[in-house]
Amino acid sequence: MDKVTLRVFRGAGNGGVEQDYEVPTFEGMVVLDAIHYIQQNLDSTLACRWNCKAAKCGSCSAEINGVPRLMCKTHVSDMASKGQPIVVHPLKTFPIIRDLVTDVSWNYRVSEKIPPLQLAPDAPNPLVMQQMDVDRIQEFRKCIECFLCQTVCHILRNHNAKEQFYGPRQLIKLANLDMHPYDTLSRREMIRHEAGVGFCNITKCCTEVCPEHIHITDNGIIPLKERVADEHFDPIQHLIRKLAGTDKKKK
Amino acid sequence: MTENYDIFEHDVLVIGAGGAGLRAVISAAQAGLNVGLVCKSLLGKAHTVMAEGGVAGALGNLDKKDSWEIHFKDTMKGGQFLNNWRIVEIFAKEAPERVLELEQWGAVFDRTPEGLIMQRPFGGHTYRRLSHVGDRTGLEIIRTLQDKAVSYGMKTYMEVTLTRLLKDGDRVVGAFGYYRPTGKFLAIKAKAVVLATGGWGRMYKVTSNSWESTGDGVMMAYEAGAELLDMEMVQFHPTGMVWPPGVRGLLVTEGVRGDGGILRNSKGERFMFKEEYMPEMYKGQYAETEEEAHRWLEDKDKNRRPPELLPRDVVSRSIYKEVLAGRGSEHGGVYLDITHRGADFIKRKLPSMYEQFYALGGVDITKQPMEVYPTIHYTMGGILTHPETCATTVPGLYAAGESAAGLHGANRLGGNSLSDILVFGRRAGDGTAEFARGVDYGAVDDQQIEEEMNLMLAPFTCEGKENPYRLTQELQEAMQEGAMIARTEQGLSKCLQTILNLQERAKNLHVDGSREYNPGWHTARDIRYMLKTSEVIVRCALERKESRGAQWRADYPDRDPEWGKKNLIASKEGDQVKISTRPLPEMPPELAKLFEESK
Numbered sequence A: 001m002d003k004v005t006l007r008v009f010r011g012a013g014n015g016g017v018e019q020d021y022e023v024p025t026f027e028g029m030v031v032l033d034a035i036h037y038i039q040q041n042l043d044s045t046l047a048c049r050w051n052c053k054a055a056k057c058g059s060c061s062a063e064i065n066g067v068p069r070l071m072c073k074t075h076v077s078d079m080a081s082k083g084q085p086i087v088v089h090p091l092k093t094f095p096i097i098r099d100l101v102t103d104v105s106w107n108y109r110v111s112e113k114i115p116p117l118q119l120a121p122d123a124p125n126p127l128v129m130q131q132m133d134v135d136r137i138q139e140f141r142k143c144i145e146c147f148l149c150q151t152v153c154h155i156l157r158n159h160n161a162k163e164q165f166y167g168p169r170q171l172i173k174l175a176n177l178d179m180h181p182y183d184t185l186s187r188r189e190m191i192r193h194e195a196g197v198g199f200c201n202i203t204k205c206c207t208e209v210c211p212e213h214i215h216i217t218d219n220g221i222i223p224l225k226e227r228v229a230d231e232h233f234d235p236i237q238h239l240i241r242k243l244a245g246t247d248k249k250k251k
Numbered sequence B: 001m002t003e004n005y006d007i008f009e010h011d012v013l014v015i016g017a018g019g020a021g022l023r024a025v026i027s028a029a030q031a032g033l034n035v036g037l038v039c040k041s042l043l044g045k046a047h048t049v050m051a052e053g054g055v056a057g058a059l060g061n062l063d064k065k066d067s068w069e070i071h072f073k074d075t076m077k078g079g080q081f082l083n084n085w086r087i088v089e090i091f092a093k094e095a096p097e098r099v100l101e102l103e104q105w106g107a108v109f110d111r112t113p114e115g116l117i118m119q120r121p122f123g124g125h126t127y128r129r130l131s132h133v134g135d136r137t138g139l140e141i142i143r144t145l146q147d148k149a150v151s152y153g154m155k156t157y158m159e160v161t162l163t164r165l166l167k168d169g170d171r172v173v174g175a176f177g178y179y180r181p182t183g184k185f186l187a188i189k190a191k192a193v194v195l196a197t198g199g200w201g202r203m204y205k206v207t208s209n210s211w212e213s214t215g216d217g218v219m220m221a222y223e224a225g226a227e228l229l230d231m232e233m234v235q236f237h238p239t240g241m242v243w244p245p246g247v248r249g250l251l252v253t254e255g256v257r258g259d260g261g262i263l264r265n266s267k268g269e270r271f272m273f274k275e276e277y278m279p280e281m282y283k284g285q286y287a288e289t290e291e292e293a294h295r296w297l298e299d300k301d302k303n304r305r306p307p308e309l310l311p312r313d314v315v316s317r318s319i320y321k322e323v324l325a326g327r328g329s330e331h332g333g334v335y336l337d338i339t340h341r342g343a344d345f346i347k348r349k350l351p352s353m354y355e356q357f358y359a360l361g362g363v364d365i366t367k368q369p370m371e372v373y374p375t376i377h378y379t380m381g382g383i384l385t386h387p388e389t390c391a392t393t394v395p396g397l398y399a400a401g402e403s404a405a406g407l408h409g410a411n412r413l414g415g416n417s418l419s420d421i422l423v424f425g426r427r428a429g430d431g432t433a434e435f436a437r438g439v440d441y442g443a444v445d446d447q448q449i450e451e452e453m454n455l456m457l458a459p460f461t462c463e464g465k466e467n468p469y470r471l472t473q474e475l476q477e478a479m480q481e482g483a484m485i486a487r488t489e490q491g492l493s494k495c496l497q498t499i500l501n502l503q504e505r506a507k508n509l510h511v512d513g514s515r516e517y518n519p520g521w522h523t524a525r526d527i528r529y530m531l532k533t534s535e536v537i538v539r540c541a542l543e544r545k546e547s548r549g550a551q552w553r554a555d556y557p558d559r560d561p562e563w564g565k566k567n568l569i570a571s572k573e574g575d576q577v578k579i580s581t582r583p584l585p586e587m588p589p590e591l592a593k594l595f596e597e598s599k
């Protein structure tokens, strides 16, 4: 049977070391399988997160050969090059709890600050919305909160600007609410100030790593930037547009 | 001697942050109570996130003839009448409202041409009934509920595993457990507790379930004295992935068949048309020729559904028999083919299936058939609850969602679980709120805490050499072999013996390392629940000497009308599992009449 070497970060917030493990491979094996093999056979204390093993829950994020990826969606055969170990590290942008597990609670705290959907008081039940009008927000709602985009974005990763910038994940959450045909609340002040949309300089690294293939920048952030830039924000007008349903079509 | 531990207090403690738990949080919070929510993973990662096909409720957006009565009938028939009629009645009546309220909270379902919620057909449902978002409906539901619950400001304890319910006399007054990151202990006192801990599919080797599904909730309830219902009823979903090995068991949504997917054996036969596989109860209700099945894709009013859409137990058994007879695919499954619907359709309606096969299996499902075989999927049995309030048989303890029982009987229809968790999650929240208002906090008993701490910490100091992962593997193999689709007295007895041996060996579990985020240590606790849950499942399966729904006894291949009148109840008596039968509550005449009219 073929073998592959995994070089895995072991340690906690106060430091750690890389450790090599030799793991037998099988057809279709993903990095998470290799991590499970280590836990079950070589070292039962190796910490990692996972749930679905089907790229649906966004738990198993890690940096594999330096690139943020889902471990359950990354084939060992794609990562292994002759004689080179596969290097698995925790997400760089968040504090390490242990081994591959990081403290991503910041993302949850930021998300909580975003006011939820606020329907027009006379919104019908059931809502009437055409597929065409929800295609765009459905794209944003595919987000599995893996935070790969958050970890790769240089504003958070290199500049640690967590006080000034909510990050791509939360920007598309804002975009989703802002583009909902029946939402009446304006979040544009938030988008401009607290969320710091202006910090994004459209490098598109977030879009590249998104396992859900969400066009974070093109479909989410750029339209948000346009909205907060091209008009002096007028809440009354905003409300009228929303109610008239013209908001969506306005590019 | 006990070490220090944190203590918290909440009016209502909800254990589990899947759909059922989150929906319970919302209604308890709306009632003005202080709520605490505990989950083993991060918020938003519970099993519910993986649900694909849709949520069933008779909205009638496409098929105007649909109604709660027909949903009621379909669910009772699917469950082979082992369901609690009152639970099913409440469910069928309230499901549409629960789906619509999600939309008001921000869920964005796929739309009909009229701009309403789109519904798709599914096995055992007479009409198009499953509201959905492509094939990621669970994600939509969990995110919507999560955002809504968070907006009420409940306190969330993420990555905390609770391992024991605390009792004051007869009543449940809180729970005890540990923080996964630090391994330190905590106790949460509550006036009332909701168990929404999901199912227990990890006991089997080939499973669509995550590491969380180890049966802790159901066993905590059992240990606290709650009665369990029909634990032998474990669902095998007909279509799990089979190849490559790393993805074995991963779910292929029933939506594939709902959208026209065809099952074939290695000889190319569309075997679901074989007469031997058509149950008496469903004769005449399904297409009888391939032509009719094909026409149904375009005209659902004038044609009958293809037999691929028979209930799950029927399809699973048929696949099992085809493979056994040597007509299996290359890797021991059968073929599921959706290519005739065209690449555009497939990528739009089944995007995550497309992605799953493409990225993980190296198969392009727009061009090639999939290989599928039954995988363990869902647990119909569970904690016995009151239909109106979700109260268990223990005061102060409530249960909802997959951990509870009574709705699905001997077999669950696809889509009914997502509406189950909404309908009864809400009712459990209301039920606990009502109870919590009338009582004060109970007393926490130090002895119970000390016992649990000792049990938790034992594997660090134990001289034994048993490895928790090894025991888990051996259990999974035994269950896969002895308690799978085709069950016999002999196979089940052997399986039970293995489980009892493993329980003995579990006394010698040893783990290394520290208490900080140590998966080996976590597994050492989980395996105890898994072993006990498996014991109960197998004992009940031995007891029910008939074939009904998911329980297929090869040595008692027929349905027995006598067994059709009773549920199996399991409860703790000293160290023994006590199993008894209880007559099913009788359906009132106005509901019973629904079934006569259809004949």
Ligand SMILES: Cc1cc2nc3c(=O)[nH]c(=O)nc-3n(C[C@H](O)[C@H](O)[C@H](O)COP(=O)(O)OP(=O)(O)OC[C@H]3O[C@@H](n4cnc5c(N)ncnc54)[C@H](O)[C@@H]3O)c2cc1C
Pocket (backbone or CB within 6 Å): B015, B016, B017, B018, B019, B020, B021, B038, B039, B040, B041, B046, B047, B048, B049, B050, B051, B052, B053, B054, B055, B056, B137, B138, B160, B161, B162, B163, B196, B197, B198, B199, B208, B209, B212, B216, B217, B251, B377, B378, B400, B401, B402, B403, B414, B415, B416, B417, B418, B419, B421
């Ligand atoms: C792949 C897949 C696809 C599915 N597709 C569909 C579908 O299309 N339609 C449908 O109706 N159903 C579907 N189902 C079934 C459905 O998803 C589940 O039955 C349902 O989501 C269960 O919800 P729940 O709230 O009861 O539990 P879960 O979502 O399983 O949540 C359980 C929660 O309890 C917590 N928990 C458990 N034990 C403890 C403990 N000891 N301490 C603290 N917390 C604990 C967990 O952390 C978790 O938060 C599918 C299931 C799977 C696996």
Ligand code: SF4
Pocket (backbone or CB within 6 Å): A152, A153, A154, A155, A167, A168, A199, A200, A201, A202, A203, A204, A205, A206, A207, A217, A221
């Ligand atoms: S496009 Fe913007 S949000 Fe995305 S990674 Fe670049 S700077 Fe960050």
Ligand code: SF4
Pocket (backbone or CB within 6 Å): A058, A142, A143, A144, A145, A146, A147, A148, A149, A150, A168, A169, A172, A206, A209, A210, A211, A212, A213, A214, A216
């Ligand atoms: S937007 Fe994409 S990368 Fe970012 S958290 Fe969501 S799924 Fe992950």
Ligand code: FES
Pocket (backbone or CB within 6 Å): A049, A050, A051, A052, A053, A054, A055, A056, A057, A058, A059, A060, A061, A070, A071, A072, A073
């Ligand atoms: S385990 Fe769920 S995304 Fe990888």
